[in-house]
Amino acid sequence: MEEPDTDGDGIDDGEEVNSTKTSPVLADTDSDCLSDDEELLLSDTSPLEANPHICTPSSDPTSVATLTRISEYSGIEVNEQSSTLYYALPGESMTLSAQWNIESPSDNLHCPGCVIQFYLGIRDVFSRCLTSRTFPPGSDVSGTMAPISFEAPEEPGVYYITQHESLQYECVTVNHSADLGKAIATIVVMGG
Numbered sequence: 001m002e003e004p005d006t007d008g009d010g011i012d013d014g015e016e017v018n019s020t021k022t023s024p025v026l027a028d029t030d031s032d033c034l035s036d037d038e039e040l041l042l043s044d045t046s047p048l049e050a051n052p053h054i055c056t057p058s059s060d061p062t063s064v065a066t067l068t069r070i071s072e073y074s075g076i077e078v079n080e081q082s083s084t085l086y087y088a089l090p091g092e093s094m095t096l097s098a099q100w101n102i103e104s105p106s107d108n109l110h111c112p113g114c115v116i117q118f119y120l121g122i123r124d125v126f127s128r129c130l131t132s133r134t135f136p137p138g139s140d141v142s143g144t145m146a147p148i149s150f151e152a153p154e155e156p157g158v159y160y161i162t163q164h165e166s167l168q169y170e171c172v173t174v175n176h177s178a179d180l181g182k183a184i185a186t187i188v189v190m191g192g
């Protein structure tokens with residue numbers, strides 16, 4: 001006799017109740033727009049804990065506040081698609097391009113004379129330095145990021161393109177945090 005799968009997510013009711021602890025009547029237990037079976041195929045994601053930025057992708061333009069400066073990213077293109085959410089195959093060849101703008105308020109600026117670097121990248125996958133310069137009070141600086149090529153991770157999962165910043169004299173090697181407040185785009189690497 002076939003086991004019932006009430007919510008039709010491909011996982012039998014009994015397995016949902018006893019093993020995965022997901023809801024047998026909800027195909028997407030945590031309501032994050034990835035179904036329970038999809039999340040079980042992905043690494044680093046739980047069907048019981050919602051992944052941000054999937055149901056509601058980052059806006060374009062999107063702003064990130066840091067070091068009392070506001071950086072805004074616009075014209076975000078992943079694989080030449082104007083979207084901040086991209087479903088990729090494992091190891092897929094990818095490109096990212098964007099325009100950036102960094103605005104510094106005229107007062108209460110943290111470290112007003114400092115040379116600061118801004119980067120975009122994915123934790124443990126790639127990082128690109130956008131700029132290294134001073135952003136003095138009242139300044140408003142824009143630039144275009146040259147398209148960068150990278151490979152989507154082999155491991156199915158949810159990955160975020162985040163901003164990182166450093167207070168050095170020049171661009172250095174950094175790793176990106178998992179601070180989703182600094183995410184400008186999301187890449188979902190699909191499982192088998």
Ligand SMILES: [Ca+2]
Pocket residue numbers: 005006007008009010011012013016023024
């Ligand atoms: Ca089910």
Ligand SMILES: [Ca+2]
Pocket residue numbers: 007009011016022023024025026027028029036
């Ligand atoms: Ca379910």
Ligand SMILES: [Ca+2]
Pocket residue numbers: 028029030031032033034035036039047
């Ligand atoms: Ca889910």
